[in-house]
Structure formats: structure tokens, C-alpha cells
Amino acid sequence: EPEVTQTPSHQVTQMGQEVILRCVPISNHLYFYWYRQILGQKVEFLVSFYNNEISEKSEIFDDQFSVERPDGSNFTLKIRSTKLEDSAMYFCARRTLGTDTQYFGPGTRLTVL
Amino acid sequence: KQEVTQIPAALSVPEGENLVLNCSFTDSAIYNLQWFRQDPGKGLTSLLLIQSSQREQTSGRLNASLDKSSGRSTLYIAASQPGDSATYLCAAAAGGGSNYKLTFGKGTLLTVNP
Numbered sequence: 001e002p003e004v005t006q007t008p009s010h011q012v013t014q015m016g017q018e019v020i021l022r023c024v025p026i027s028n029h030l031y032f033y034w035y036r037q038i039l040g041q042k043v044e045f046l047v048s049f050y051n052n053e054i055s056e057k058s059e060i061f062d063d064q065f066s067v068e069r070p071d072g073s074n075f076t077l078k079i080r081s082t083k084l085e086d087s088a089m090y091f092c093a094r095r096t097l098g099t100d101t102q103y104f105g106p107g108t109r110l111t112v113l
Numbered sequence: 114k115q116e117v118t119q120i121p122a123a124l125s126v127p128e129g130e131n132l133v134l135n136c137s138f139t140d141s142a143i144y145n146l147q148w149f150r151q152d153p154g155k156g157l158t159s160l161l162l163i164q165s166s167q168r169e170q171t172s173g174r175l176n177a178s179l180d181k182s183s184g185r186s187t188l189y190i191a192a193s194q195p196g197d198s199a200t201y202l203c204a205a206a207a208g209g210g211s212n213y214k215l216t217f218g219k220g221t222l223l224t225v226n227p
Contacts, residue, residue, distance in 0.1 A: 004156075031213065042117075043157070043202065043217040055211035091156060095213065100145050100164070100206065102215065104157040 004105035012111045023075040023092030033093040082112045115140045119218035134188040136203030144206040151200045193225045
């Protein structure tokens with residue numbers, strides 16, 4: 001299975017700023033997911049995305065968050081007006097139609113100062 | 114709401130020992146159960162996936178079992194090696210198709226000493 005890549009590997013931002021995390025490259029006919037892991041905590045589901053639509057989102061995924069595929073390949077997670085508690089590892093994952101295994105990217109470490 | 118718990122939180126064993134990691138989940142209506150490995154600062158690597166209709170899966174020195182009725186899964190690692198040192202995560206999948214998502218446990222940090 002092709003690897004999932006994410007950029008940047010580490011993002012440092014000031015509180016209140018907007019950040020965009022990217023998952024690249026992307027093939028068609030896939031489900032995409034964003035998860036986050038606050039340091040020392042569990043990996044938590046944020047949102048799933050298929051066919052250019054959100055399939056499901058958790059209670060964490062509020063109006064501060066959005067996802068899209070702006071150019072048909074990259075899959076992005078946008079966090080508006082970042083807060084200190086948004087500091088975490090953010091993982092993108094993919095799943096092929098007809099299979100159940102999720103393949104995770106290496107993650108983006110977001111640090112909000 | 115699904116809750117996944119893993120015990121022990123940490124485990125240290127000498128090389129060559131066989132070991133068992135435990136995972137429990139509160140909602141038995143799972144779609145499948147996956148075991149992942151996470152190395153420090155890295156992403157998650159899928160190790161084994163057990164469908165809800167299956168009892169166990171094996172891959173090399175790894176064997177995972179599933180008992181849906183009791184809400185338990187175990188990961189058995191035979192003849193452990195220092196390279197097995199990592200955090201092992203258990204995740205229960207809910208739903209299929211577009212509703213598929215994983216609920217993770219906090220993990221077991223395994224250290225295999227040479």
C-alpha cells in the first residue's frame with residue numbers, strides 16, 4: 001500500500017492564528033480521516049471524508065475545524081483561531097474502498113504558543 | 114459511547130520472553146478490532162485486524178484474539194526482541210462504509226531488554 005505523507009512535520013504557531021495541515025499525495029476512491037493525539041493521551045477521531053464530503057465528525061470537530069480537497073489531491077485540515085489546547089499530533093489516515101485497514105501518516109506535530 | 118482500555122500501561126520484559134497485551138472495550142457491537150504499533154514520534158503501523166466474525170489473526174510472531182461477548186482482545190507476542198519495543202495500541206472500529214471510525218485505547222508501552 002502506498003504510504004500516507006503529511007506536511008509539515010512540525011508546525012509552530014501563535015495562539016489565534018490559522019493553520020493548514022496537509023495530507024499528500026492522495027489517490028481516488030479512498031476514505032480519509034483525521035485523528036489527533038494530545039501528548040500522553042489517546043488517539044482521538046476527528047473527522048472522516050469521502051467523495052468530497054464529510055462522512056462523520058466527532059464532538060471535537062467544531063466550527064473551528066474544516067477539511068477539504070482544494071486541488072483534488074491534497075487533503076487538508078484547517079484549524080482557525082488556534083488555542084493552546086490544540087497542541088497535539090495530527091494524523092491523516094486513508095482507507096481503500098472494500099478494505100478495513102487504515103493506513104496512517106507520520107503525523108504533524110502542532111505547537112500553539 | 115465506546116471506551117477502550119488497555120492494560121498494562123507499561124511492560125518491561127527480557128528478550129526472548131513471550132508476552133500478552135490486553136485490550137477491553139465497552140460496546141461489543143464492533144465492526145472489527147485493530148492492533149497498531151507506534152514508535153516514538155512516528156505514525157501508527159497496522160499490525161493485525163480481526164473482523165467481528167473472527168476469533169483470531171496471526172502474523173509472524175504476533176497473534177491477536179477477539180472475544181466480542183466479553184469485550185476483550187489480546188495481542189500475544191512470541192519470542193520478544195528489542196526491536197519490538199514500542200507502544201501498542203488497540204482500536205475498535207464502529208460502523209462500516211462511510212461511518213467507519215476507530216476508537217483507540219491509550220496503549221501499552223513495551224520495552225524489551227537485550
